[in-house]
Amino acid sequence: MPKLKNKSGAKKRFSFTGTGKLRRQYAGKRHGMIKRTQKFIRNARGTTEVAAGDSKLIKKYFLPNA
Numbered sequence: 001m002p003k004l005k006n007k008s009g010a011k012k013r014f015s016f017t018g019t020g021k022l023r024r025q026y027a028g029k030r031h032g033m034i035k036r037t038q039k040f041i042r043n044a045r046g047t048t049e050v051a052a053g054d055s056k057l058i059k060k061y062f063l064p065n066a
Contacts, residue, residue, distance in 0.1 A: 010062035022050040022058060
């Protein structure tokens with residue numbers, strides 16, 4: 001059997017917390033900030049945890065070696 005590879009896109013988008021949960025950045029902050037409200041920009045700062053169901057799938061299919 002060949003070795004399993006991590007998906008490069010997933011490596012760039014997700015990171016792990018100390019307890020093994022997945023961390024992600026908020027969506028919608030790449031461009032077009034002028035049309036966003038200040039409240040949205042403020043609330044979308046930093047990172048958040050991935051939902052448990054999604055986290056399971058990401059670990060299994062996109063980050064099997066992490």
